Amino acid sequence: MRKLTREEKFMRAAIKTAKRGLKEGEVPIGAVVVYEDKIISRGYNRRAKLQLASAHAEMMAIDKACKKFHSWRLPEGCELFVTLEPCPMCMGASLNARVAKIYFGAYEQKGRSLTNELAEANLLNHKTEVFGGVLEGECSSLLTEFFSSMRRKAKEEKEQAKREQEEELLKKAERI
């Protein structure tokens, strides 16, 4: 097997973090913040658990990194690795925290993500470079497997409910 590139190595760490969310029944999305070639914080999607619209993997990782540096402005050269293309909120947080580079894995499928527009907007007098498709296959299969298992589960539950209903009707009919 070929050796992983530096970017792939950090994306693997983000994938590993995403799997922690998977265990908690969350949509598996993971992120890590890297500074001087070291992971300084990790975050995974916890929207369901915390019932917070802002509990995205990137937000969790950026918040932790800011806490670590006691500063909303991250030191120069910080990089964010995330398994799914960031949404506008997370792009905004990355710009606000002055993240230098963003690497994402899977491309967002639903609608327009505005990633490139926001990266190039020069908001806050800061630009962030964005690179998509790092370990794209692994990152997107993590999501598609999660959603197909959710659909399977929902189908099984529906079938189970139908069976129970039929048994109930049968019992009623026997009593008559």
Ligand SMILES: [Zn+2]
């Ligand atoms: Zn987001």
